[in-house]
Amino acid sequence: MxxxxxxxxxxxxxxxxxxxxxxxxxxxxxxxxxxxxxxxxxxxxxxxxxxxxxxxxxxxxxxxxxxxxxxxxxxxxxxxxxxxxxxxxxxxxxxxxxxxxxxxxxxxxxxxxxxxxxxxxxxxxxxxxxxxxxxxxxxxxxxxxxxxxxxxxxxxxPPLAEQKIIADKLDTLLAQVDNTKARLERIPEILKCFRQSVLAAAVTGRLTEEWHKKYSTNHEWQTVSLGHLVESGPQNGVYKPTKLYGSGCLIIRIDSFYDGLIADWKELKRVQLSLSEIEKWQINKGDILVNRVNSIEYLGKSALVKDLVEPVVFESNIMRLSLKRGLAKPEFISLFLRSPVGLEQLRANAKLAVNQASINQNDVKSCMLDLPTLEEQTEIVRRADQLFAYADTVERQVNSAFARVNQLTQSILAKAFRGELTEQWRKDNPALISGENSAKALLARIKEERAAQAPKKRTRKKTTT
Structure with a gap:
């Protein structure tokens, strides 16, 4: 080996x-x-x-x-x-x-x-x-x-002197790698705070403050309830026992969405439903889904349905609402529900139980928000999407850098034990790797040391009769 x-x-x-x-x-x-x-x-x-x-x-x-x-x-x-x-x-x-x-x-x-x-x-x-x-x-x-x-x-x-040089070089290089890792590990939390600040700015007017002064001077934001903007719903989803899962219609569950979007359509489960049940609980493009039962830190998470690959329903721990498109853009309301302002209102009304919390339809409808014109909503969504895309790009770059840094440690170690880190040192210090300082001489001394420390075997004295 x-x-x-x-x-x-x-x-x-x-x-x-x-x-x-x-x-x-x-x-x-x-x-x-x-x-x-x-x-x-x-x-x-x-x-x-x-x-x-x-x-x-x-x-x-x-x-x-x-x-x-x-x-x-x-x-x-x-x-x-x-x-x-x-x-x-x-x-x-x-x-x-x-x-x-x-x-x-x-x-x-x-x-x-x-x-x-x-x-x-x-x-x-x-x-x-x-x-x-x-x-x-x-x-x-x-x-x-x-x-x-x-x-x-x-x-x-290697010779003893070179062992110490290798260890010192690795101390320095791997400390630099660890420092880089530590900096990279802090970035996801920074991006999380950045996204939250974008959401907060989007629904409080700060994101389009200059735009509003220039293009919408005669249209102030109106304070309304979310219920005022709802065309239909909120509606609770369908419940089916586990034995009916496996085939049939696609169903969105509470683990199917996060951070405003359906995570992966390919990962959705299927459930057996009648045609009338599919018609009752089928979601449409532009619908918003809200998690109504979960642990408190995930309660109220929401997702905007942007595209549909085939008919899809939603499970009982989720509410669905459809909006009056003449008053509100679904993309803007999605920003509101994901923002600290929206989530705080949803969770303020939570009913707490063991290991979980819940909200009802009235809790969602009673949320109050400041509503700009449709034109300004469109501009807010455009700017927010642009900033989120920037954050996503940074996140991908960080993940790529993190993968490279993780590989870097083993790469540095491999170079060290191929002799590459000390190649020039060996050329500059031939006396420290030859003769009495050679690895062969070192091994001989190690064997002597181990032999001297080995326990002595006991021998029995011969007895004469």
Missing amino acids: TDSLQIPEQWLSLLIGEVADVIAGGTPKASDPDNFAKPETQIAWLTPADLSKYAEKYIAHGARDLSAKGYEKCSAKKMPTGTLLFSSRAPIGYVAVAANEISTNQGFKNFVMPSKIEPSYAYYFLRSIRDIAESMGTGTTFKEISGANAKKLPFIL
């Missing part, structure tokens, strides 16, 4: 078991709370869950410690500072360096490295071979690397 890794001629391609001791962990009976203690109070102890969202290189403790009793009752062992803590199941490949003496559960294969291997270098190398480690896992319920297979993981050994 190590033969597949392309490395400089001054490096050695080994198995990790040739340079490290592989030690598993253990867990005492979980049913006895006395086996455990609060973190940082007794014996530090890790599970793979402690590393699942852990981004730092060094770790000092997990979510809980082992008590002295728990430690004595299980096979966990105290790992020395600098040990590579490597999760071997559920999932495989999380890694951190022990910042202090620490133990782990049986979901780890821990690599106790000799003093002549730089812990940071080994940490980054193990991160780079996660895919290899996962491929070596076995098992049906979940994959796990056995102790024997853990020893067969590849390990690349």
Whole structure:
């Protein structure tokens, strides 16, 4: 397996078991709370869950410690500072360096490295071979690397001085990657706030303030109820038992729309209905759908029906309303219902129950809004759509950049362990990678160190009779 890794001629391609001791962990009976203690109070102890969202290189403790009793009752062992803590199941490949003496559960294969291997270098190398480690896992319920297979993981050994240079370069480069990630991760929330500000500006007049002064000086906005603008509805949708789902007419459910639009027509479910039922609950282009029952954070979400691919009905947790087109554009009312102004009114009337809330038809009809002329509504919708399109473009660019950044970490690690990051350094420092400083000489010293630390075999004295 190590033969597949392309490395400089001054490096050695080994198995990790040739340079490290592989030690598993253990867990005492979980049913006895006395086996455990609060973190940082007794014996530090890790599970793979402690590393699942852990981004730092060094770790000092997990979510809980082992008590002295728990430690004595299980096979966990105290790992020395600098040990590579490597999760071997559920999932495989999380890694951190022990910042202090620490133990782990049986979901780890821990690599106790000799003093002549730089812990940071080994940490980054193990991160780079996660895919290899996962491929070596076995098992049906979940994959796990056995102790024997853990020893067969590849390990690349450069000269010690170069290990430190590689680790330092990776510290710098990956910190830059992490900073870029952090900035990208903030952008979706910024875009969410931007879209909300557009909606608020659209329905309060700020979006077309200059336009209004120029083109609509004699037409002030009129305060009306939403019910005043409704041609038909709000109407609750159709309820059918689960057994009737699978074939028939397309049906929109509460998970079918978000952020003002039907998400994906191809993902809609089908339900068996009579022709009269389809006629009663069929939606039309320009209808607005409002979610009437949901958790409070999703209650009142709405969608404008812009296009229809075939007859579609809507389920009972949704209301449908059709508007008087001579008074209001559906696109403008959709902006209102999605805006903080509209949602606040809808949710203010919510009836709360366990894990859900609801609104009724009167709650929707009683919402008050300021209504501009149809001409200004058209201009508001045009400007809002333009701004939303801009936000969508930025979001696509951010998602693309995020995907590239995620690939960048593995690309940098791969370059590091092909020797590309230190190619010039090797040319400039031949004395630090040859002779007594070579990887071969380093391996010899590592073997001497491990042999000296290995427990002596007991021998029996011969007895004479």
